[in-house]
Amino acid sequence: MPLIGPTQNRQGGTKKGGARRADNNRIYAHPLPVTFEKSQSWANHILGLFGVSGTRVLNPHCTGIYDPDTRSVWVVDSKDAMILWRRGFFGKGDLSRSEPSWRTRQISAKRAAAGKFMTAEEIREKRRAERKQFKLDRAAAIAQAAAEAEAAFAEGREAKSSVIIPSGATWKPQQSVPDESPSPSPTPDAEQTPEFDEDSVPDLEHMQLTLQEAFFLAWNLDCLTIIDPTTSGPMTLKHIWTAFQQVHGIPHIPSVMPEIYANRFDNPFLVNYAAYHYYRSLGWVIKGGIKFCVDLLLYKRGPVFHHAEFAIVVIPVYEDPADQETSPFELANSQPFSWTWLSTVNRVNSQVQKTLILTYVTIPARSRVSQELLSSPACLAHYTVREVVLRRFIPARMRD
Known part of the structure; x- marks a missing residue:
């Protein structure tokens, strides 16, 4: 099932301006997978007079498979993947940069091969070729104008060049010269090419949820059922809590956690989840920030609306x-x-107009907090999160 279809038109191009924004507002209207529906019937209206709410909770009940080797949860069902992405931007396609769009891209490529339209990659290469040709034409025009000026100066006359130097606003690519060689006449089989069948493209992509995303969906929203790969049965919340900590035990043996790794408040899953839960509970959309040398990126609404405003470095x-x-x-x-x-990371994020935030997650002392709390998420109440905002002074931007 394609996940980007509604934002494309029938010719394969993308909508622009207000039409595309309206589509995004409609498609990504829900900030979380769990939605609420309020009935407008007279019975609910009467119940509302007595203080009884008639709102119904709609839980999608998605399913994922726990994979300890990749430390992630796989959502194989395309319908569940679409729900989790469009309602909160959870997860990432294993064959895509963010949104699971591999099948949609394959369909577009096959349509382009059939002559329907150009793919995004072909449009990009065409624009690059046009920019290169524009630079060559401008350089040639400048050289010709300079040569005419030098010739006029040598002859002692006024320089009046007839060369028009192209500009980026007025320059247009020249039409390619058609090939004069006779083209072969189309065969009857070519004229009767059947339409491309979208069902012939298999959906080979799955969505990957980080351990923090999966536990947030399973514990806080109760909308994700995680399957144990060994038993093929659903995992309980306590089993999930233990398994996600054990994955940081002995390398290559995630199911084994000796005493030295057990009962530790500095388990990487606990530290990272404390930071993830802190920002997600405040309404931010969180994505990975490895592209900008940070741990997390915070979006106000989501990647399809705006760029990330803040870059987070988690410091235990x-x-x-x-x-x-x-x-x-x-x-x-x-x-x-x-x-x-620190200066390098701050400069990288300043260049892309992101504010760098150092998030300090304080790990509770083992001598103060009982280790029995680690058996449940109740131990998260003992973690504290502090923030330090860093801004690089840029004179050209901050004069006002």
Whole structure:
């Protein structure tokens, strides 16, 4: 099932301006997979007079398969993947950069091969070729105008060049010269080419949810059922909680967690989930930020509406330094980073107009908090999150 279909027209191009924004507002109207429906019947109206709400909760009940090797949850059903993406932008297609759109791209490519329209890659290459030709034509016109000016100066006359230097606003690509060689006459079989069948393209892509996304959907929204790959049965919440921590145990043996890895408040899953839950509960859409050398990216509504406004670097901080000395985990950013690294990351995100935020997640001390709390998500109440906003001073932008 294609996931981007409503934003495309029949000729294969994308809608522009208000039409596309209206489509996005309609398609991505729900911020979470769980929706609410309020009936307008007289019975609900009468119940409302007595303070009884007639709103009904619509739970999609999606299904995913836990994969410990990739530390993710796979959503194979295209319908469930579409719901999770369009209602909160959860997950990522394994064959796509973000939205699971591999099948849609394959259909567009096959239609283009049949002569229906150009693919996005072909349009991009055409524009690049036109820009290159524009630069060559402008350079040739400038050289010709300079040669005529030099010739006029040598002859002692006024320089009046007839050369028109093209500009980006008025330049148009010249029509390609048609091939004069006789083209072969179409055969009867070519004239009767059947229409392209979309059902012939298999859907080989699945959506991948991070462990943080999967647990948020299963625990907070109760809209995701996670299947155990060994038993093919649904996992309980306690089983999910334990399995997601065990995956950070011994490498290549995710189901085994010796005593040194067990009962640790600095488990990478707990630290990363504390930061994810903090921002997601505040209404932000969260995506991975490895492209910009950070851990997370925060979107106000989602990737299809605006670019990310904030770039998050998750920094774990131990309440008790002794816990860090005995920790078997090598948490990212747990060691003091250099000024060069901080300046580099801040500069990268400033160039793309993102505000860098250092998110400090304080790990509770084992001597203060009972380790029995680690058996349930109740231990998350003992984590604290603090933020430090960094802004790079850019004189050209900040004069006002």
